[in-house]
Amino acid sequence: MENVIDNIIAFSFDGKHKEIIKSLNFLCHRNIHASYNEQRR
Secondary structure, rough: HHHHHHHHHHHHHHHHHHHHHHHHHHHHHHHHHHHHHHHHH
């Protein structure tokens, strides 16, 4: 998982991709929180 995040961060320095990265990060965080909450039940 850290690899993916490192790649996203490195990729985001390219200004063209900043908006894509923002939405990707949002989706990733939302999915992580969702699966985390599922595991806690």
